[in-house]
Amino acid sequence: MDPRLSVVGARLAGAARILGVTGGKGGIGKSCVASALALALARAGRRCGLLDLDLTGPTDHVILGAPAGFPEEAHGVEPPLCSGVRFMSLTCFAGERPAPLRGADVTNALLEILAITRWGELDALIIDLPPGLGDAAMDCVRLIPRAEYLVVANASRVVQETVRRNLRLLTEMKAPVRGVVENMARSGSDEVRRLAAEHGAPFLGSLPFDETLEPAIGSAERLARTPFFAAVSALRKTLFP
Amino acid sequence: MDPRLSVVGARLAGAARILGVTGGKGGIGKSCVASALALALARAGRRCGLLDLDLTGPTDHVILGAPAGFPEEAHGVEPPLCSGVRFMSLTCFAGERPAPLRGADVTNALLEILAITRWGELDALIIDLPPGLGDAAMDCVRLIPRAEYLVVANASRVVQETVRRNLRLLTEMKAPVRGVVENMARSGSDEVRRLAAEHGAPFLGSLPFDETLEPAIGSAERLARTPFFAAVSALRKTLFP
Amino acid sequence: MHEFALADAVIRSALEFAEQGGIARITKLVVRIGELQTIAREVFDYALKEIMPAAEPRLAEAVIVLETEPARFRCRPCAHEFTLAESGGPKEAEDAEAMHFIPELAHACLRCPRCQSPDFELLEGRGVSIASIEGE
Amino acid sequence: MHEFALADAVIRSALEFAEQGGIARITKLVVRIGELQTIAREVFDYALKEIMPAAEPRLAEAVIVLETEPARFRCRPCAHEFTLAESGGPKEAEDAEAMHFIPELAHACLRCPRCQSPDFELLEGRGVSIASIEGE
Numbered sequence: 001m002d003p004r005l006s007v008v009g010a011r012l013a014g015a016a017r018i019l020g021v022t023g024g025k026g027g028i029g030k031s032c033v034a035s036a037l038a039l040a041l042a043r044a045g046r047r048c049g050l051l052d053l054d055l056t057g058p059t060d061h062v063i064l065g066a067p068a069g070f071p072e073e074a075h076g077v078e079p080p081l082c083s084g085v086r087f088m089s090l091t092c093f094a095g096e097r098p099a100p101l102r103g104a105d106v107t108n109a110l111l112e113i114l115a116i117t118r119w120g121e122l123d124a125l126i127i128d129l130p131p132g133l134g135d136a137a138m139d140c141v142r143l144i145p146r147a148e149y150l151v152v153a154n155a156s157r158v159v160q161e162t163v164r165r166n167l168r169l170l171t172e173m174k175a176p177v178r179g180v181v182e183n184m185a186r187s188g189s190d191e192v193r194r195l196a197a198e199h200g201a202p203f204l205g206s207l208p209f210d211e212t213l214e215p216a217i218g219s220a221e222r223l224a225r226t227p228f229f230a231a232v233s234a235l236r237k238t239l240f241p
Numbered sequence: 242m243d244p245r246l247s248v249v250g251a252r253l254a255g256a257a258r259i260l261g262v263t264g265g266k267g268g269i270g271k272s273c274v275a276s277a278l279a280l281a282l283a284r285a286g287r288r289c290g291l292l293d294l295d296l297t298g299p300t301d302h303v304i305l306g307a308p309a310g311f312p313e314e315a316h317g318v319e320p321p322l323c324s325g326v327r328f329m330s331l332t333c334f335a336g337e338r339p340a341p342l343r344g345a346d347v348t349n350a351l352l353e354i355l356a357i358t359r360w361g362e363l364d365a366l367i368i369d370l371p372p373g374l375g376d377a378a379m380d381c382v383r384l385i386p387r388a389e390y391l392v393v394a395n396a397s398r399v400v401q402e403t404v405r406r407n408l409r410l411l412t413e414m415k416a417p418v419r420g421v422v423e424n425m426a427r428s429g430s431d432e433v434r435r436l437a438a439e440h441g442a443p444f445l446g447s448l449p450f451d452e453t454l455e456p457a458i459g460s461a462e463r464l465a466r467t468p469f470f471a472a473v474s475a476l477r478k479t480l481f482p
Numbered sequence: 483m484h485e486f487a488l489a490d491a492v493i494r495s496a497l498e499f500a501e502q503g504g505i506a507r508i509t510k511l512v513v514r515i516g517e518l519q520t521i522a523r524e525v526f527d528y529a530l531k532e533i534m535p536a537a538e539p540r541l542a543e544a545v546i547v548l549e550t551e552p553a554r555f556r557c558r559p560c561a562h563e564f565t566l567a568e569s570g571g572p573k574e575a576e577d578a579e580a581m582h583f584i585p586e587l588a589h590a591c592l593r594c595p596r597c598q599s600p601d602f603e604l605l606e607g608r609g610v611s612i613a614s615i616e617g618e
Numbered sequence: 619m620h621e622f623a624l625a626d627a628v629i630r631s632a633l634e635f636a637e638q639g640g641i642a643r644i645t646k647l648v649v650r651i652g653e654l655q656t657i658a659r660e661v662f663d664y665a666l667k668e669i670m671p672a673a674e675p676r677l678a679e680a681v682i683v684l685e686t687e688p689a690r691f692r693c694r695p696c697a698h699e700f701t702l703a704e705s706g707g708p709k710e711a712e713d714a715e716a717m718h719f720i721p722e723l724a725h726a727c728l729r730c731p732r733c734q735s736p737d738f739e740l741l742e743g744r745g746v747s748i749a750s751i752e753g754e
């Protein structure tokens with residue numbers, strides 16, 4: 001009998017809403033959107049958590065410039081406050097070491113993190129998901145049935161192919177899709193809007209391709225001054241009015 | 242007892258060399274590089290196979306414009322010839338249907354594909370790997386011990402973080418890294434060269450960021466006319482002289 | 483008939499086993515066929531005979547038994563256990579063929595009959611495996 | 619002391635079990651502690667008592683038994699089976715602490731003593747689990 005299954009709900013009970021950032025495809029900016037969204041929530045005075053569930057390719061600690069080191073223990077693990085965001089990632093424990101994890105290990109590690117992390121009261125918990133339709137994505141749906149999803153896409157044909165599969169699957173699993181957002185938008189194209197409509201999901205607009213994003217990575221201060229962040233802040237208002 | 246384990250070696254015996262295209266990070270162009278490399282080999286008169294092992298996010302069929310439909314069966318499965326490349330992907334069987342696969346399913350599906358596919362004589366088999374350090378990456382090392390690896394990277398900080406973990410792991414698993422290539426290079430930056438040097442891997446040069454690549458996706462003819470393809474063809478000469 | 487490739491794997495596996503165990507003659511080989519892969523016994527039996535090396539003394543007198551194993555699934559989200567028939571089975575011929583090649587495509591073709599989830603575990607009856615080998 | 623969070627999980631799980639089984643009083647609870655997580659028995663015992671609801675009649679008389687389960691691994695590439703001691707154990711205090719929080723970080727901290735691969739299976743001795751519950 002796995003006692004962790006009995007405690008996940010209680011650990012997340014203080015989070016008013018839970019939003020998974022997904023899309024199936026790697027490199028479309030899920031982690032940048034998830035991190036910026038968490039930051040935008042914090043800057044708007046909301047209590048916000050960010051959980052990086054891309055266990056074998058974590059990057060949110062790089063984007064936010066989270067300091068290294070084990071989190072505080074107090075009747076569980078306390079997610080460190082990082083630029084106003086309660087932050088949790090496998091890197092809090094693994095540091096720089098690469099952790100190759102097979103599917104069953106991903107499920108176990110994810111369940112352990114959910115069982116021991118004390119988020120406290122949050123207005124929103126943002127979950128950054130890995131690419132692929134694998135263990136983390138399915139466990140998120142299975143273990144956190146009240147999670148809603150934000151799907152990140154762009155106009156590229158290979159991205160559309162992957163995002164389409166992801167949207168079909170979320171719909172089949174009855175996971176509520178709060179909307180689809182286009183990232184890295186360069187010019188006015190209608191592909192992502194059409195993709196959203198195809199699946200009956202709201203299209204939440206476009207986040208611009210932003211040359212200034214990359215040099216801002218690692219500093220919340222600099223991130224907050226980018227046009228990308230301004231667009232994510234507008235998205236934040238739509239998602240968390 | 243799993244009989245498939247006894248036949249993998251024999252099925253791949255006709256391939257003179259096997260090259261896995263990896264990098265850990267999604268969206269850095271692994272699939273574009275793998276597909277273009279296979280195409281470049283075919284155009285250079287080499288017998289080449291391409292195996293898409295990104296089972297939950299396959300895209301090589303989109304990039305090459307591979308026709309749909311089950312492959313021919315003849316004492317096994319015959320990889321269809323697609324623009325001169327012997328091509329195999331889960332999409333040959335799954336079509337448009339999304340296939341959510343947990344880790345153990347990935348291992349099983351991958352092993353089944355390896356056990357039933359008759360590649361015949363090949364000068365090179367290119368394997369396109371998914372992002373992450375998970376089941377497919379580890380099974381590739383475990384089941385195909387003679388595979389060499391090409392690591393795709395770029396100058397982005399989040400990419401470097403992920404590729405570094407991937408390189409450390411390949412080295413630890415004693416998987417031969419044939420080299421590191423920079424993709425989507427925009428200007429002269431030295432990050433990827435330094436990353437390669439850090440891990441004692443050859444730096445194989447840069448593939449340009451190419452605006453004309455995206456509209457060429459889906460047609461081998463158009464792909465072959467892009468500057469990206471010209472750069473991949475040069476890389477082909479280095480890797481397969 | 484990709485069954486030949488699987489029969490080939492079974493034969494190679496049996497010979498490997500004999501090699502490692504220092505077995506001179508395999509007397510009995512029990513092969514299990516999972517229901518999910520819908521391999522017809524006769525087809526597989528024919529494939530095994532076709533693929534069998536003519537001049538292979540270690541297998542010449544082996545009795546080959548084929549057993550079919552029913553497929554059983556358990557849904558992860560709702561814990562419901564079900565059979566292939568209870569899942570409704572493949573909806574189209576294409577689904578059946580997809581699972582014939584790659585049984586894991588069950589996750590693309592079948593759903594939990596109780597909650598419709600594709601996130602189920604295949605407990606038994608996947609594909610071709612060797613249940614036992616006897617030799618001397 | 620994140621042991622409190624795990625002890626909390628154990629108590630909730632036991633009460634859930636009692637609820638579902640219509641059990642009025644739990645008489646015995648056997649908790650297994652995997653070696654890999656290096657949770658000290660005394661710490662966990664203390665945590666269980668601290669976390670135990672004071673006014674919980676269903677648990678008031680339960681005998682709680684803690685068992686330690688040694689860790690056993692099997693390497694996937696080379697099939698070698700080994701113990702935590704045979705792996706050489708964690709090299710640094712940081713490695714031990716990482717596995718204390720997330721036992722799967724064994725794949726970042728330990729290697730197969732025969733072939734150095736991080737691709738091994740954890741057969742036994744991972745973390746905290748409930749071995750059995752008795753009640754009436």
Ligand SMILES: Nc1ncnc2c1ncn2[C@@H]1O[C@H](COP(=O)(O)OP(=O)(O)O)[C@@H](O)[C@H]1O
Binds near residue numbers: 032214398400
């Ligand atoms: N709107 C944007 N403009 C420019 N670059 C972006 C944008 N969004 C993301 N990127 C860049 O794209 C790369 C991948 O982003 P990341 O958030 O890691 O994607 P994912 O999490 O989907 O794999 C990073 O190098 C990041 O800096």
Ligand SMILES: Nc1ncnc2c1ncn2[C@@H]1O[C@H](COP(=O)(O)OP(=O)(O)O)[C@@H](O)[C@H]1O
Binds near residue numbers: 158266268271450454
């Ligand atoms: N050199 C390049 N120049 C411009 N776009 C590229 C280049 N390489 C890849 N892309 C684009 O980047 C996206 C991701 O490429 P893909 O090959 O699918 O990455 P991966 O397989 O690593 O996830 C695609 O939209 C593709 O068109």
Ligand SMILES: [Mg+2]
Binds near residue numbers: 030054059130
């Ligand atoms: Mg990411």
Ligand SMILES: [Mg+2]
Binds near residue numbers: 031052054128
């Ligand atoms: Mg991440």
Ligand SMILES: [Mg+2]
Binds near residue numbers: 271272370371
């Ligand atoms: Mg790819």
Ligand SMILES: [Mg+2]
Binds near residue numbers: 272293299301369
């Ligand atoms: Mg691919």
Ligand code: NI
Binds near residue numbers: 314483484485582
């Ligand atoms: Ni067949």
Ligand code: NI
Binds near residue numbers: 073619620621718
């Ligand atoms: Ni602790």
Ligand SMILES: [Zn+2]
Binds near residue numbers: 561
């Ligand atoms: Zn179900």
Ligand SMILES: [Zn+2]
Binds near residue numbers: 734
């Ligand atoms: Zn080993």
